[in-house]
Amino acid sequence: MHTYINKLIFGIGLVCFSFTLAVGQNTKVIEIKTKSTSLVYAVDQSSRLIFQHYGKTVDSPENFKQHKAYAKPDTDRDFSYEAYPTFGLGNINEPALAAIHSDGSLNTELAFVSAETNDTQPGITETVITLKDRVYDFTVELYTKAFWNEDVISQWTVVENNEEATVKLNNFASSFLPLKAESYYLTHFYGAWAGEMSVAEEKLENGIKVIECKKGVRTTQTENASFLLSLNHPSLENSGDCYGGALAWSGNYRLAFQVDEWRTLNVISGINPFLSAWSLKAGERLATPEMIYTFSSTGRGQVSRNLHDWGRKYAMVGGTKIHDIVLNSWEGAYFSFDENTLTGMMDDAAEMGIETFVLDDGWFGNKYPRNNDDAGLGDWQTNTKKLPRGLDYLIDYAHSKGLKFGLWIEPEMVNPESELAGNHPEWIVQSADRDKITWRNQLLLDLSNPKVQDFVYNVFDSLLTSHPGIEYVKWDANRHVEQAGSTFLPASEQTHFWISYTHGLYSVYERIREKYPDFVIQDCASGGGRLDYGALKYHNEYWTSDNTDPLSRIFIQYGTTLIYPPVGAASHVSTSPNHQTLRMTPLKFRFDVAMTGRLGMELQPKHIQGDERVFAEEAITNYKQFVRPLVTNGDLFRLKSPYDEGGWASQMYVAKDQTSAVLYAFSLEPHLRGIYPTIKLNGLDAKKKYQIVEINKNGKTRFRGDGQTFSADYLMNVGIELKIADQFDSAVFLLNVVH
Ligand code: DGJ
Numbered sequence: 001m002h003t004y005i006n007k008l009i010f011g012i013g014l015v016c017f018s019f020t021l022a023v024g025q026n027t028k029v030i031e032i033k034t035k036s037t038s039l040v041y042a043v044d045q046s047s048r049l050i051f052q053h054y055g056k057t058v059d060s061p062e063n064f065k066q067h068k069a070y071a072k073p074d075t076d077r078d079f080s081y082e083a084y085p086t087f088g089l090g091n092i093n094e095p096a097l098a099a100i101h102s103d104g105s106l107n108t109e110l111a112f113v114s115a116e117t118n119d120t121q122p123g124i125t126e127t128v129i130t131l132k133d134r135v136y137d138f139t140v141e142l143y144t145k146a147f148w149n150e151d152v153i154s155q156w157t158v159v160e161n162n163e164e165a166t167v168k169l170n171n172f173a174s175s176f177l178p179l180k181a182e183s184y185y186l187t188h189f190y191g192a193w194a195g196e197m198s199v200a201e202e203k204l205e206n207g208i209k210v211i212e213c214k215k216g217v218r219t220t221q222t223e224n225a226s227f228l229l230s231l232n233h234p235s236l237e238n239s240g241d242c243y244g245g246a247l248a249w250s251g252n253y254r255l256a257f258q259v260d261e262w263r264t265l266n267v268i269s270g271i272n273p274f275l276s277a278w279s280l281k282a283g284e285r286l287a288t289p290e291m292i293y294t295f296s297s298t299g300r301g302q303v304s305r306n307l308h309d310w311g312r313k314y315a316m317v318g319g320t321k322i323h324d325i326v327l328n329s330w331e332g333a334y335f336s337f338d339e340n341t342l343t344g345m346m347d348d349a350a351e352m353g354i355e356t357f358v359l360d361d362g363w364f365g366n367k368y369p370r371n372n373d374d375a376g377l378g379d380w381q382t383n384t385k386k387l388p389r390g391l392d393y394l395i396d397y398a399h400s401k402g403l404k405f406g407l408w409i410e411p412e413m414v415n416p417e418s419e420l421a422g423n424h425p426e427w428i429v430q431s432a433d434r435d436k437i438t439w440r441n442q443l444l445l446d447l448s449n450p451k452v453q454d455f456v457y458n459v460f461d462s463l464l465t466s467h468p469g470i471e472y473v474k475w476d477a478n479r480h481v482e483q484a485g486s487t488f489l490p491a492s493e494q495t496h497f498w499i500s501y502t503h504g505l506y507s508v509y510e511r512i513r514e515k516y517p518d519f520v521i522q523d524c525a526s527g528g529g530r531l532d533y534g535a536l537k538y539h540n541e542y543w544t545s546d547n548t549d550p551l552s553r554i555f556i557q558y559g560t561t562l563i564y565p566p567v568g569a570a571s572h573v574s575t576s577p578n579h580q581t582l583r584m585t586p587l588k589f590r591f592d593v594a595m596t597g598r599l600g601m602e603l604q605p606k607h608i609q610g611d612e613r614v615f616a617e618e619a620i621t622n623y624k625q626f627v628r629p630l631v632t633n634g635d636l637f638r639l640k641s642p643y644d645e646g647g648w649a650s651q652m653y654v655a656k657d658q659t660s661a662v663l664y665a666f667s668l669e670p671h672l673r674g675i676y677p678t679i680k681l682n683g684l685d686a687k688k689k690y691q692i693v694e695i696n697k698n699g700k701t702r703f704r705g706d707g708q709t710f711s712a713d714y715l716m717n718v719g720i721e722l723k724i725a726d727q728f729d730s731a732v733f734l735l736n737v738v739h
Pocket of ligand 1: 527
């Protein structure tokens with residue numbers, strides 16, 4: 001047996017170190033590095049691939065040869081944490097892989113075959129470690145991409161079946177990560193429609209904590225496929241060992257955190273195995289989605305900045321580019337508009353300095369006009385009653401005002417009351433002989449079916465080819481899956497539905513991006529219901545939430561930007577009282593909050609008149625001139641969490657070269673008797689001096705030192721007291737280096 005195993009060991013890449021074999025030692029060390037982190041695996045003498053370390057850089061590969069991390073010598077066999085634990089190996093924790101082999105065997109035991117590494121592009125190294133079952137012709141490839149500058153790694157797995165017949169995969173995780181500490185604190189993001197990305201932090205005790213989704217579509221509305229893990233204490237902004245994780249997948253997911261009997265934390269992440277067994281035929285391969293990780297030894301602030309840098313550069317479209325200021329028609333007009341309503345909105349938008357006008361829901365359907373949400377979805381022809389001169393008239397009008405034109409679509413969905421539902425009932429996700437359950441009066445199209453994929457692609461493509469003046473699309477998705485079932489998939493493969501739907505969606509997006517690589521697409525699913533790094537890859541921005549109340553948005557955007565780049569966070573000024581919460585807030589507060597993300601408006605702009613109009617125009621100018629470049633490519637430093645006691649929130653963006661910054665502070669509650677916040681800044685060049693100037697003042701100065709120059713160490717260590725105490729007062733300051 002051993003000779004056989006030794007024969008398997010070959011092909012060591014650049015990341016692999018060989019040593020002379022000694023009793024009890026590992027035979028190889030595989031090191032994957034970024035600027036400040038190392039991920040280390042070792043191959044032991046039984047040719048098992050053992051996890052050794054993921055965290056701060058360790059430059060001593062020879063130590064990993066001598067010693068097995070987390071090994072349990074007191075157990076019957078030498079229990080170590082395998083890099084990819086399978087069921088059938090004596091693994092007693094959650095398995096990363098559970099397969100039923102072609103002969104019915106439930107057991108898999110992987111041995112190391114090879115490791116290879118390649119620099120795929122400057123700053124990115126890809127390592128593939130190949131493992132093979134000791135008995136069956138069944139291979140698992142573990143991929144890790146290391147992004148040097150961003151301190152991010154991404155991991156995924158490819159399973160290949162070369163057995164005689166089909167292998168059934170029940171569990172097939174993207175990544176396995178064991179961590180060892182005294183205690184573990186998990187931050188995760190929960191919510192609901194209009195309340196996405198609420199932040200919860202909890203101590204993990206023995207047992208399994210699972211974050212998952214079984215909804216198929218709109219998968220991040222109630223839990224997001226991302227987390228932070230802090231070792232030994234709750235996560236802190238500027239200190240402590242902290243990991244960030246996010247799964248790049250828009251379908252069902254499962255992130256499992258098991259503290260086992262040895263108090264090791266096992267993190268298993270990937271597609272949710274729930275009703276999703278995958279039959280892998282002989283000769284076939286299945287690739288899992290990517291799991292993204294980053295690590296910082298200086299707290300969660302750096303974790304976020306790593307993810308933002310990585311996300312902007314590699315995980316979204318146009319992430320480092322300046323985004324337009326948008327007026328979206330939804331809250332200003334809903335379904336009730338005609339040409340004049342829209343051209344009137346464009347007149348005001350152009351006057352106020354807005355750059356793109358987006359026509360939301362309600363513009364289509366003739367036989368079944370889309371005058372509310374119960375009809376017309378699926379019939380993507382312009383409604384001739386509302387818009388007799390067609391889309392081109394509106395597009396030309398927008399252009400004549402110097403605006404770009406954008407359009408809303410929801411191409412994965414259909415109202416039963418539509419021509420599409422009548423023409424193609426077989427395209428609808430359904431369960432034979434059962435009544436279909438609607439949600440927002442709509443049904444879901446079956447994207448596992450290539451004909452539906454073509455249809456969805458064509459909705460997008462034909463709109464753009466027949467109206468080349470469209471320069472922005474808001475892609476919405478307003479329901480989840482109930483009654484999973486496909487008329488396209490055979491009976492034996494109905495459990496493939498969940499994965500095939502997401503593969504179908506991605507293949508449509510691939511086609512779109514091949515033809516329209518830079519076109520601006522907003523990711524929306526009833527707000528932030530499809531905010532994950534799998535979807536973001538095809539989008540330029542995301543509709544953070546349908547809740548546009550600025551107080552709610554402070555919390556939603558705080559949670560969202562812990563993981564996702566602020567440049568993508570569409571953040572719109574809406575009317576007061578707010579349509580979702582009925583809360584009244586001053587226009588300045590609404591603008592100041594919206595200016596922490598991609599600024600836009602979501603109201604009838606003609607209702608902003610007089611002093612408010614003057615203020616709005618000035619704020620838009622400030623955003624364009626000073627704030628937007630910092631939101632786009634600056635580093636986010638969170639200064640006061642809205643979740644902390646005190647009732648304040650504060651953050652800043654600092655330019656990468658530290659020459660300028662923007663500081664925001666918000667009063668969330670009434671603070672009586674002149675209790676003001678003292679804000680200690682962060683991220684500045686400690687050796688420099690900065691001039692601080694308040695913007696969006698609206699007739700009031702909120703800092704006694706407005707316009708003066710301060711040393712960075714004063715600003716960061718002493719801090720500044722801001723005169724904001726009333727509920728919903730806020731302040732925005734620009735900082736510039738003074739030489
Ligand atoms: C849900 C979106 O989140 C809203 O912004 C709006 O586009 C509506 N759908 C339109 O139906």
